[in-house]
């Protein structure tokens with residue numbers, strides 16, 4: 001399956017389980033891979049036929065900027081759900097990095113893969 005990806009999308013967020021983290025905003029970095037059949041936009045050369053990575057990026061920035069969670073797991077799940085629900089994506093792989101969270105580590109975080117919910121019946 002083809003993919004559309006967004007790499008290294010840095011967004012400041014209110015995130016963390018400790019008191020000091022509730023008082024600041026911290027940088028998060030998103031790497032997102034979305035399954036999409038790119039043959040149609042390749043044939044038409046029309047932006048309207050694409051999974052528009054700029055539109056997805058803008059929506060992710062909005063969701064993350066307005067979010068307020070303790071765990072990166074919770075935020076990753078929320079962002080994945082928005083991509084699947086609002087952009088008609090059938091499968092998403094999302095890596096959420098929290099650089100600087102652990103001294104000595106370049107980064108920490110989570111990687112999740114979620115298929116779109118299949119309809120019963």
Ligand SMILES: Nc1nc2c(c(=O)[nH]1)N=C([C@H](O)[C@@H](O)CO)CN2
Nearest residue numbers: 015016017018070071072073101102
């Ligand atoms: N699996 C996780 N472990 C930790 C998280 C998290 O969100 N998921 N968060 C923290 C703290 O907020 C940390 O980032 C502060 O340095 C610790 N472990």
